[in-house]
Amino acid sequence: MSEIKDEIILRGLKENNLKNVDLNIPKEKIIVFTGLSGSGKSSVVFDTLATESRRQMTLNYSQYVRYRMPRYERPNADSLQNLSPVVVVEQRPAGGNSRSTVGTYMDIHPLIRLLFSRIGKPSIGSASDFSSQSSFGRCPKCNGFGEVIAPDPNKIIDENKSLRDYAVKFKPLSPSGWQGRWMMTGGLFDPDLPVKDYSEEKRHLLLYGPPEGERVFAPFHTKHGPQEHEWDGLLPRFTRLYINRDVSKLKQVSQDDVLAVSTRFLCSTCQGSGLNPKVLECRINGFNIAEYDQLELTELLEELTKIKDPMGESIAQQVIPRVKQLVDMGLGYLSLSRKMGTLSGGEAQRVKIARHLGSSLNNITYIFEEPTAGLHPEEVAMLIQMLKSIKDGHNTVIVIEHDLSVIKAADEIIEMGPGAGASGGEVVYQGKLEGLKNAKAATTLNYKLTINKHPRDIESYFTIKKASNHNLKNISVNIPKNVLVSICGVSGSGKSSFMLEAFPERYPETIMVGQGSIGISSRSTLATYMGIMDDIRSIFSKETGRPAGLFSFNSSGACPVCKGKGVTAPDVAFADPVTIPCEACGGTRYSDEALSYRYQGKNIVEMLDLTIDDAMNYFKEHKIIKRVNTLKDVGLGYLTLGQTTSSLSGGEVQRLKLASHLQKEGQIYLLDEPSLGLHTKDNGKLLNVFQHLVTRGNSVIIIEHNPDFIAASDWVIELGPGGGKQGGHIIFEGTPEEMLNAETLTAKWLKDGVAEHFM
Numbered sequence: 115m116s117e118i119k120d121e122i123i124l125r126g127l128k129e130n131n132l133k134n135v136d137l138n139i140p141k142e143k144i145i146v147f148t149g150l151s152g153s154g155k156s157s158v159v160f161d162t163l164a165t166e167s168r169r170q171m172t173l174n175y176s177q178y179v180r181y182r183m184p185r186y187e188r189p190n191a192d193s194l195q196n197l198s199p200v201v202v203v204e205q206r207p208a209g210g211n212s213r214s215t216v217g218t219y220m221d222i223h224p225l226i227r228l229l230f231s232r233i234g235k236p237s238i239g240s241a242s243d244f245s246s247q248s249s250f251g252r253c254p255k256c257n258g259f260g261e262v263i264a265p266d267p268n269k270i271i272d273e274n275k276s277l278r279d280y281a282v283k284f285k286p287l288s289p290s291g292w293q294g295r296w297m298m299t300g301g302l303f304d305p306d307l308p309v310k311d312y313s314e315e316k317r318h319l320l321l322y323g324p325p326e327g328e329r330v331f332a333p334f335h336t337k338h339g340p341q342e343h344e345w346d347g348l349l350p351r352f353t354r355l356y357i358n359r360d361v362s363k364l365k366q367v368s369q370d371d372v373l374a375v376s377t378r379f380l381c382s383t384c385q386g387s388g389l390n391p392k393v394l395e396c397r398i399n400g401f402n403i404a405e406y407d408q409l410e411l412t413e414l415l416e417e418l419t420k421i422k423d424p425m426g427e428s429i430a431q432q433v434i435p436r437v438k439q440l441v442d443m444g445l446g447y448l449s450l451s452r453k454m455g456t457l458s459g460g461e462a463q464r465v466k467i468a469r470h471l472g473s474s475l476n477n478i479t480y481i482f483e484e485p486t487a488g489l490h491p492e493e494v495a496m497l498i499q500m501l502k503s504i505k506d507g508h509n510t511v512i513v514i515e516h517d518l519s520v521i522k523a524a525d526e527i528i529e530m531g532p533g534a535g536a537s538g539g540e541v542v543y544q545g546k547l548e549g550l551k552n553a554k555a556a557t558t559l560n561y562k563l564t565i566n567k568h569p570r571d572i573e574s575y576f577t578i579k580k581a582s583n584h585n586l587k588n589i590s591v592n593i594p595k596n597v598l599v600s601i602c603g604v605s606g607s608g609k610s611s612f613m614l615e616a617f618p619e620r621y622p623e624t625i626m627v628g629q630g631s632i633g634i635s636s637r638s639t640l641a642t643y644m645g646i647m648d649d650i651r652s653i654f655s656k657e658t659g660r661p662a663g664l665f666s667f668n669s670s671g672a673c674p675v676c677k678g679k680g681v682t683a684p685d686v687a688f689a690d691p692v693t694i695p696c697e698a699c700g701g702t703r704y705s706d707e708a709l710s711y712r713y714q715g716k717n718i719v720e721m722l723d724l725t726i727d728d729a730m731n732y733f734k735e736h737k738i739i740k741r742v743n744t745l746k747d748v749g750l751g752y753l754t755l756g757q758t759t760s761s762l763s764g765g766e767v768q769r770l771k772l773a774s775h776l777q778k779e780g781q782i783y784l785l786d787e788p789s790l791g792l793h794t795k796d797n798g799k800l801l802n803v804f805q806h807l808v809t810r811g812n813s814v815i816i817i818e819h820n821p822d823f824i825a826a827s828d829w830v831i832e833l834g835p836g837g838g839k840q841g842g843h844i845i846f847e848g849t850p851e852e853m854l855n856a857e858t859l860t861a862k863w864l865k866d867g868v869a870e871h872f873m
Contacts, residue, residue, distance in 0.1 A: 122163070122479075122510070126192025130157040130761060131539035139163075141198070141479075143525035144501055144511045148557050149542065150793045151765030152534030152752070155514045156483075160202070162189040163512070164481055167200040169690065177688055187691045198479045198510065201470050205463070205483045205764050205791070216457075217407065217450030220440070220469055225433045226450070230403050233426035234396035244396075244403050246388030253388055256381035260388035265352045267321060269375040273309040281309050284375050286356075286367055287348065292334075300332030302345055323347025398426070407451035410838060411441050414450065439468040444496055447606050447838020456584075459629050459787060460488025460605040460819075467500065476508040484764065486517040487790050488629075490604040490819050491863040498523045516793045521557065522547055529555045534766075535752040556795045563821055563867035569828035569849045570597045570808070576782075581616035584608065585842040593617075597828035598808050599815045602860045603845075606837025609817050613784060617815075625780040627772055629787060632759060636679065637668060641722065641755040644741045644774060650755075653735065654718060658711040665718045671708035673699035722756030729755055744773040747806070749799035765791030769800070776803070782813045789820040797822045821867045824860065825850050832860050 120141045127135040132154050139145055147155040169186035217223035227244040231237075238244065245251045252258030275281040277298050280288050288294045298305035303312070303320055312320065323346045324330045333340035346354070356372045380386040387394065387404035394402045399420055401409075409417065415437055418430040440448065443464040448457075457465065463485060470480070485501070486494050498520060505511050505525075513520060521527060527550055531542040543553040550557060575592035582588050586608050593599055601609050618624050632643070641647040648662070655662040663669035672678030676696035680703040683693050695701035702709065702719045709717045714732065716724075724732055726745045733739055745751070748769040753762075762770065768791050775783070788800060801823065804814045808828075816823060824830055830853055832846040846858050853861045854868065 120196065122197060123193070123195040124158070124163065124191065125194075127158060127162050128190040129161040130154065131535060132157050132162075133539040135539070135541055137528065137541060137544070139510075139512070139528075140526060141196075141477075141510045142505060142508055144505050144513065144523065145526050145528060146521050146524035147512065147514045147528050147530065148516060148521055148793070149530035150534045150538065150556055151769075151791055151796055152763050153530040153532075153538035153793075154540070155530050156763050157539070158528075158530065159481055159512055159514055160204075160483075162191055162194070163197065163479075164200045164202050165189050166191070166194045167197045167479065170197060171199055181688065185691050187693060198477050200479045200481055201473075202481045203463075203466050203470060203483065203485065205487055214454045215407075215450060216440070216448055216452045216454065216465060219454050219465060220436055222433055222436050222450060225429060226403065226406060229421075229426060229429045229433070230396055230398060230406075232429065233421070233423045234398050234403075236396060238393060238396045244389070244393055251390055251393050253381055253384035253390055255383040256388065258388040260381055260384065260386040261378050262381050263357050263373070263376050263378050265349045265357070266375060266377045267349065269377075270348065270352065271309060271321070276308050277303060277305045282348065284352065285371070287352065293351075296332070296334045296343065299335055300343070300345070302330065302332045319345075319347070321348050323350050404451075408449050410447055410449055411437050412446040415441060436468075439471050440465065443468050443500065444493055444605070444837070447836070447840065458488055458605055458610050459790070460490070460493070463488055464497075464605075467497075471500070471504070474507075479510040479512060480504055482511070482513045482515075484515055484517075484791060485513060486515060486520060488605065488787060488819070490602075490859065491519070491821065492604060492859045494519045516557075516791075518557075518794075521550075527557075529553070529557055531556055533752065537752060556793060558794075562869075563825045563864065565825050565850050565854065565864075565868060566827060567851055569851075572597060572829070576617070576621060576813070578612070578616055578620055581612060583615045584611040585838060586611050586616065587842040589842070589844050591831065591844055591847070593815065593831065594829045595813045596808065596811060597813070598804055598826070599813070599829045599831065600824045600827040601815065601817045601831050601833070602819060602824055603833035603841070604835075604837055604859060607833040607835075607841035608843075609833055610786070611842075612833060613815065613817055614786065617784065621782060623780070624782040624784050625775050625778055627775045627783070627785045627788065629790065632767055632771055636758055636760050638759045639722070639756050640726075640745065640750075640753055640759070640770070643759055643770060644745065644777070646738050646741050649735060649738050650718075650721065653733075654711060654713050657713045660711060664708050664711075667703035667708075671704050671718070673703055673705050675699065676703070678703045719756070723754055725752055725754050727751040741773075741777050744776045745770070747776065747799075747803050748773045749796055763791065765793070765796065768792070772800075772803070776807070780812065783807060783815070785814070785816045787818060787820075788816055789818060789823055794822070801826050821864055824853075825864060825867065830860075832858050834858065 122139040122141065124137040135158065147159055149155055165186050166189050169188060172180050172183050175183065227241040230244050231239065231241040242248045243250045246258035256262050270282065270284050272281050272283060278289060282288045282294060285291065286293065289298060297303060303316065309317065309320065330345045331342045332345050334343040356367060383391060389404055394404055396402060399417065401417065406414065415434065418434050421427050421430045445461060445464055454462065467485065485497055489497060494517060501511050515521065527543065527545065527547060528541060529543040531538055531540065543550060543555045572594040574595045576595060577592055579590045580588050601613050603609050618626065641650060651662040651665040654665045664671045667678035673696060675698035676682050680696055680701045681693045682696050683691060686692055704719055709719060711717060726742055729742045730739065730746065750766065750769055750773065768788065772788060789797060792800065807814050818824055827850055830846065830848060830850055831844065834841055834843060834845045846853060846856050853864055
């Protein structure tokens with residue numbers, strides 16, 4: 115009897131740009147989906163396969179439970195068979211609030227608290243008492259945050275100016291607000307005298323309020339006459355109104371505004387732990403819980419294995435595998451207290467992967483979105499080993515990836531294409547690695563690095579002196595100006611601390627393009643994101659004499675039935691949610707009146723359907739052409755002006771962010787892994803943008819692992835040699851050609867890339 119082949123069968127896939135795709139995906143294999151950014155990889159893997167698997171999983175629960183779970187719409191496909199439960203590890207940042215740490219994210223902290231509550235001496239009480247978020251456990255001074263925020267007099271007030279001349283620089287307390295006007299008219303202070311000329315007594319009253327135990331009142335003039343109001347001092351007032359309350363609920367002031375005129379320092383009571391000093395007295399083998407949190411994970415493993423108390427040992431045995439998982443992923447230099455928000459892209463990616471690896475379930479489909487993102491080539495081999503171990507546990511591993519090392523490790527390769535957007539959405543190749551060599555696919559295996567042998571001349575430098583942020587070892591560096599510079603090194607080597615913290619502190623005018631996601635919604639389009647939609651509406655308004663709001667689907671131009679959404683979601687009670695195109699506007703989002711007006715032969719919808727390439731010839735306005743041109747420069751010419759940002763792939767979002775920053779006129783551009791989400795074929799387009807920026811007299815600095823970008827740079831700086839405590843040193847400075855003679859980890863991969871990559 116012939117063996118039945120177990121595979122996932124997908125038929126007639128039509129989500130987004132997919133053109134009726136049919137696919138058979140073998141199970142218990144490593145399958146790599148590759149292809150240009152925007153070619154349809156995510157539409158197959160996330161929007162179809164993962165969504166349908168999750169939808170069907172929820173059907174196993176009762177109607178009551180299902181109603182409280184996320185509800186998934188059936189993907190646009192003819193049939194999907196033999197799916198298994200999915201675990202998805204996406205590229206998006208590993209959520210969590212400002213208090214989220216490696217320990218909380220990995221669910222290790224609750225076990226550590228339990229450990230201390232059971233065997234710590236002197237005994238404290240319950241496990242929850244060891245949390246900075248409990249009423250007993252939190253530090254009374256900093257409220258559990260571990261740091262104290264206080265107003266900085268030097269930032270809040272310019273003592274060379276008078277109150278009337280805006281001596282108070284914080285807007286809500288300046289003359290533009292009622293409190294500033296009250297300071298000038300209350301009679302306590304001379305509004306026209308520079309603050310530096312006040313008597314010491316008056317200056318103290320202005321800044322700190324009256325002496326302890328005294329109260330001072332000043333009249334506040336209202337329409338009902340003067341009302342006595344107590345004056346408490348500029349800094350105490352600022353603390354009360356803007357630090358000791360939830361700033362996010364205030365309308366005129368943001369948290370950034372408050373932090374801009376404040377200083378932050380470690381809480382002296384709890385030494386930054388956020389814990390009550392009584393909690394810190396409880397110890398296991400000499401360490402309190404805050405010190406446990408600060409240990410590097412390799413050191414923590416040693417401490418956990420020393421525990422011999424029977425109850426403590428049983429708890430420690432539950433913690434050890436989770437910590438070991440992180441150590442095996444090369445993250446042994448992290449600590450449990452490390453904030454998730456401070457991890458580099460590569461570190462966060464591996465913590466997310468480690469979180470899913472403790473499971474002993476099998477026959478699962480694991481889906482990874484670019485797991486090599488943020489990883490040094492040296493670390494990719496470790497990742498491939500991890501993918502193989504998941505497969506060996508009788509699981510299916512599906513990876514969206516551009517990295518050639520991962521592609522070569524795949525059991526089967528599926529390339530989408532041939533182009534991106536409307537030009538993509540088809541299966542260009544499916545099969546083994548050998549067959550890809552002769553296929554008409556964008557991915558090539560005989561790939562050779564081109565080293566920049568004629569770097570630009572260096573005439574001046576940015577200087578960083580004695581940087582010691584995080585793990586940086588007091589480093590001083592000269593970074594060349596007006597050239598293309600690559601900053602490289604393994605994960606945790608100090609690249610982010612150096613370039614995203616130390617550098618902007620010294621050069622705050624830097625235009626920074628980070629890895630953070632953009633605000634995306636179904637109503638946000640390329641035109642709105644790039645700030646040209648208002649100009650487009652003005653053009654239509656001028657041409658037709660109608661108000662600009664008529665040409666917005668968020669305003670009076672919206673279809674009255676779907677309210678500008680383009681789709682309706684009828685209430686189908688307990689059935690799967692369903693979204694259908696609005697019958698009234700045909701999905702255009704606009705009212706009939708809005709669509710009746712034209713500019714240069716097109717109505718507003720036809721104009722938004724123009725691709726970026728076509729828009730270059732349609733508009734005459736300088737501002738619009740300039741901004742559209744930046745989208746073309748970063749290789750997004752195939753997208754339409756009206757495309758929603760929520761429908762973009764990871765690589766497209768990365769380039770859209772870059773385009774929005776390129777329209778700003780600046781001298782220093784700093785980019786954190788700009789190659790993220792890009793196929794090798796797209797790298798050249800992005801490099802051309804950088805070279806063009808440098809030619810125009812700008813400085814471009816990129817934090818990169820991608821050998822293509824490092825090889826094309828004028829200057830390379832490598833940090834290392836390892837991560838965490840082993841990092842923070844400068845281990846190479848020079849040209850890419852000089853790097854070929856160095857003995858660093860990046861140099862090793864650069865040398866490999868120069869040799870022919872062929873299998």
